Amino acid sequence: MSDIEKGQTTQVNDTAAGAGPATTTAARSNLVNNYDYTGPFAPRPTRIANPGALGLFSFASTTFILSLYNVNARGINTPNVVVGMAIFCGGLAQLLAGMWEFPRGNTFGGTAFSSYGVFWMSYAALFVPGSGISVAYTSKDEFDQAVGIYLMTWFIVTSLLLIAALRRNFGFIFLFFTLDLAFLFLAIGSFNGSVTVTKAGGGFGIIAALAAYYCGLSELLTPAESWFGLPLGGIPQRRVD
Template sequence: MPPLSRSGKGQSRPRLANPAPLGLFGFALTTFVISCYNAGLFGVAASDPINVVIVLGIFYGGLAQAAAGILEFLYGDTFAATAFTSYGAFWLSYAALSIPWFGVADGYMTGITSSSRAEYVFSRAIATYLLAWTIFTLIMTVGSARTSIALCFLFCLVTLTFVLLTVGEFGQFLGVHRAAGFVGVLTAVVAWYNALAELLDSQKRPLFTLPLGKLSSSAAVDDESRTLHGSEIQQ
């Protein structure tokens, strides 16, 4: 049952929940699964079918995370809204790249007679795609510098993961690609930590709390802004 808050007219209305744990959990779980494939953990490999990753990319890493981002827009948290909606779009676009129905890979076969040439062109396109997300993530890492140590560390790991994926794709280095998988697993663990910390912090009487390491007073301002926007939405 959702917690209740009192309106000015004495009526009880449901209080909006903190969407950050949902966004972080969606990012963490999807990142963990695909990173296990990239690293070759638990009996799966990057060359195996990634159907489970596609499903997660659509529903949890994609739609659920994007929904969390939209709610963050309502709360007035620009950074979280940008991060969740953007990475939700990343997972949706990644799923579209992997689904034959969208015809993305087949489109590179048009007008190219050599299959090896088509594979090369498609590989370069994927590498450029990853490079663009690397640049975006680096920008977001700069933006996270005044949030918390835990969140900033998370974005540093996400940046490193994208850098390794980009280098591995451009050079077709299997070792670098696998290293990206191991870093991605660590990234997922840190994202889970942030998600659990946010989840516990949103409870009135949590069993325990996890430190995030606030870096500046801006975090307190963001919390106040979230509360004010939440109150306005409920009215």
């Protein structure tokens, strides 16, 4: 979800940006000339490093663990071990990644990371005994129906992000498409109480997690610091005049 997939670079050269208030007019001019300001929403120069890999790895790891539980891997039926991951890794780390994306001018990355960060935190709250959320329901069926509505809402959010990703690259399109299917099947499984449908949702979740790992590694493998790179399947961008 970096600016690389958008065909833009927002990482500021230390020579041009490191002078702070004392930056010369010439340096400022060079700084501006090195960036493509193609519209009112164009990314601004920044010294904030790319948080994309952090957000993607945090999302992938938490999703991978929960999805394995959903497919009943190793005979596990109780997903509570994922609570710590959901709060700190998928939740806090991803929320921070989203907050760092915004000053980089990446609205899509900031929105996606922040949204799924709070998703994982809210999901973890369902299983924290002190929250009183699950025990407030008088029956398991009522709780499952409520969780189904919760998951269906995130299916809608993911669908909207999938639409926004259609002009970015094929890696993110595949990631959001499989994640969308995961939310859909998990919601249906929660509504119907179907173990088979829930396992299907877990399967799509595993695929989405692997796609997120791939995209995150692609973010880390920069040309200047890596022996090779991983293509994300770039899509030609529409120029905004």
